[in-house]
Amino acid sequence: MSLAEISTEQDAYNFAYLDEQTKRMIRRAILKGIAIPGYQVPFAAREMPMPYGWGTGGVQVTASILGPDDTLKVIDQGSDDTTNAVAIRNFFAVTSGVEMTMKTSEASVIQTRHRIPEEELTEDQTLIYQVPIPEPLRFLEPRETETRKMHALSEYGLMHVKLYEDIATHGHIATTYAYPVMVEGRYVMDPSPTPKFDNPKMHKNRALQLFGAGREKRIYALPPFTDVVSLDFEDHPFQIQEWPDTCCAMCGAKDVYFDEVILDNEGSRMFVCSDSDYCETRQADGHYGEMHAEYKERIQ
Amino acid sequence: MSFQDVKPLLKVEELSHYYGQQLGCRDINFELYPGEVLAIVGESGSGKSTLLNCLSTQINPTMGKAYYRFADGRVENLYEMSEADQRTLLRTDWGFVHQHPRDGLRMGVSAGANVGERLMALGHRHYDNLRSTAIDWLSRVEIDADRVDDAPRTFSGGMQQRLQIARNLVTNPRLVFMDEPTGGLDVSVQARLLDLIRKLVSDLGLSIIIVTHDLAVARLLSHRIMVMKGGEVIEQGLTDQVLDDPHQAYTQLLVSSILQVGT
Ligand SMILES: Nc1ncnc2c1ncn2[C@@H]1O[C@H](COP(=O)(O)OP(=O)(O)OP(=O)(O)O)[C@@H](O)[C@H]1O
Numbered sequence: 001m002s003l004a005e006i007s008t009e010q011d012a013y014n015f016a017y018l019d020e021q022t023k024r025m026i027r028r029a030i031l032k033g034i035a036i037p038g039y040q041v042p043f044a045a046r047e048m049p050m051p052y053g054w055g056t057g058g059v060q061v062t063a064s065i066l067g068p069d070d071t072l073k074v075i076d077q078g079s080d081d082t083t084n085a086v087a088i089r090n091f092f093a094v095t096s097g098v099e100m101t102m103k104t105s106e107a108s109v110i111q112t113r114h115r116i117p118e119e120e121l122t123e124d125q126t127l128i129y130q131v132p133i134p135e136p137l138r139f140l141e142p143r144e145t146e147t148r149k150m151h152a153l154s155e156y157g158l159m160h161v162k163l164y165e166d167i168a169t170h171g172h173i174a175t176t177y178a179y180p181v182m183v184e185g186r187y188v189m190d191p192s193p194t195p196k197f198d199n200p201k202m203h204k205n206r207a208l209q210l211f212g213a214g215r216e217k218r219i220y221a222l223p224p225f226t227d228v229v230s231l232d233f234e235d236h237p238f239q240i241q242e243w244p245d246t247c248c249a250m251c252g253a254k255d256v257y258f259d260e261v262i263l264d265n266e267g268s269r270m271f272v273c274s275d276s277d278y279c280e281t282r283q284a285d286g287h288y289g290e291m292h293a294e295y296k297e298r299i300q
Numbered sequence: 301m302s303f304q305d306v307k308p309l310l311k312v313e314e315l316s317h318y319y320g321q322q323l324g325c326r327d328i329n330f331e332l333y334p335g336e337v338l339a340i341v342g343e344s345g346s347g348k349s350t351l352l353n354c355l356s357t358q359i360n361p362t363m364g365k366a367y368y369r370f371a372d373g374r375v376e377n378l379y380e381m382s383e384a385d386q387r388t389l390l391r392t393d394w395g396f397v398h399q400h401p402r403d404g405l406r407m408g409v410s411a412g413a414n415v416g417e418r419l420m421a422l423g424h425r426h427y428d429n430l431r432s433t434a435i436d437w438l439s440r441v442e443i444d445a446d447r448v449d450d451a452p453r454t455f456s457g458g459m460q461q462r463l464q465i466a467r468n469l470v471t472n473p474r475l476v477f478m479d480e481p482t483g484g485l486d487v488s489v490q491a492r493l494l495d496l497i498r499k500l501v502s503d504l505g506l507s508i509i510i511v512t513h514d515l516a517v518a519r520l521l522s523h524r525i526m527v528m529k530g531g532e533v534i535e536q537g538l539t540d541q542v543l544d545d546p547h548q549a550y551t552q553l554l555v556s557s558i559l560q561v562g563t
């Protein structure tokens with residue numbers, strides 16, 4: 001039951017919290033971002049009733065595109081149950097009353113920090129990223145005037161300086177999160193804080209991908225089927241994280257992004273899917289990993 | 301615009317720059333020929349850096365023109381080029397060596413990354429090749445190959461300046477600007493750097509415009525000299541001629557003061 005149904009008072013909040021004028025302003029920034037894939041559009045970010053680290057940029061984007069008929073999913077580190085995800089889901093439950101889901105396939109809008117769902121997205125879905133640091137050049141060039149110029153002129157030598165330095169220091173490209181990508185051969189974009197494992201999923205994705213940075217007041221976008229290429233060297237090609245010979249202890253999945261779970265003080269551990277919905281869906285479909293009760297039963 | 305038989309690399313006409321009301325430099329005219337080293341000397345505040353920054357398109361001058369002859373023979377007024385083309389020119393066909401290494405180096409990344417940056421900007425994408433090119437250039441500026449992965453902040457002042465030079469020369473520029481490159485260095489370190497610059501000029505056929513207030517540096521390095529005072533060029537000519545037989549009273553004063561210090 002939503003707030004509107006149980007109360008006779010006028011709504012305390014506008015639908016999805018933000019007033020309509022602010023939403024229009026943010027939608028304009030989003031449209032601009034879609035028109036220029038990978039370009040960071042400045043926007044007048046609002047104060048939200050939560051701290052910056054909680055994804056206020058993503059929340060504002062979600063609030064601006066959400067309609068009453070949408071179904072929303074919120075994930076943090078691949079899971080729908082973490083504090084951050086629960087807080088944001090509650091926020092939208094109270095302020096918008098839209099339907100909530102944990103199932104990737106049922107969601108029309110997915111707000112995420114960190115992960116892209118393992119299940120392939122469709123053209124009917126929008127994926128919204130909470131971004132802490134949108135500027136990929138910041139690491140080597142602190143001057144905002146200069147980084148803007150570099151983007152304007154597509155001067156991206158510095159990005160490879162960063163990767164070069166990685167190899168010089170570690171012997172390989174050690175960047176695993178916020179791994180820089182080239183969008184449509186024009187703008188370098190920071191997919192932060194998404195793990196590089198998910199970079200290939202951004203490439204030519206069917207869903208609309210929107211990125212919101214609250215503190216830095218930037219919005220950027222990848223329209224469906226956009227070219228997204230991870231930067232690398234010819235002799236050090238881009239590689240995603242790998243867990244050789246590892247299956248999910250609960251659902252038996254391979255080739256997914258794993259979380260390592262410590263089981264006891266002796267250091268026993270297991271690997272499970274970081275995408276909890278993906279894992280549960282597989283279990284419901286009868287796929288079991290070796291730590292699953294059904295699996296153990298079957299063995300006996 | 302045609303230069304007929306004699307073909308200067310750079311031809312500067314009636315160049316002036318004001319910072320608001322404040323005069324930076326005024327009515328500068330000169331030509332620079334391929335392989336030539338031009339020294340700009342003068343007291344503090346005389347407009348040397350202003351002129352150098354105008355020539356290297358880091359400042360857009362208030363008035364005047366500077367025609368640059370590209371390697372393919374094309375001649376363009378620098379101030380009519382797009383900013384994108386100016387910036388490309390500055391990091392490929394040109395170099396700029398700053399007085400303070402921190403202005404010309406990326407202190408946070410290794411020497412190898414510093415040398416490789418221009419190549420990466422040009423699209424080089426092979427790590428091992430970049431690194432061996434960097435090592436090659438380090439050795440040409442007398443820095444040991446085993447320092448290639450070290451950060452410039454672990455280098456001495458003289459090494460930092462040599463690294464700055466290597467970082468600029470890696471794209472084989474035709475023209476290098478230098479603003480007091482030996483400024484903060486000890487005399488013996490200075491001498492070694494000057495020797496290196498001289499060697500590179502003759503090996504690579506570089507043209508250099510160097511700003512210095514040290515006439516000894518000008519004497520050692522330059523073919524021609526421009527003396528500035530109050531934003532204007534008051535005397536210019538072949539270095540030996542100007543220094544041995546200065547016409548302007550101010551230049552005479554400069555020369556006599558250096559002689560007193562030197563002997
Ligand atoms: N950014 C600026 N804004 C205003 N005035 C400036 C600026 N930079 C230089 N000037 C003025 O322009 C004149 C020329 O300065 P410039 O820095 O070119 O001299 P310089 O010959 O390089 O001196 P130095 O030997 O001390 O480096 C001086 O009067 C200086 O005060």
Ligand SMILES: [Mg+2]
Nearest residue numbers: 348349350479
């Ligand atoms: Mg100066």
Ligand SMILES: [Zn+2]
Nearest residue numbers: 248251273279
């Ligand atoms: Zn699983």
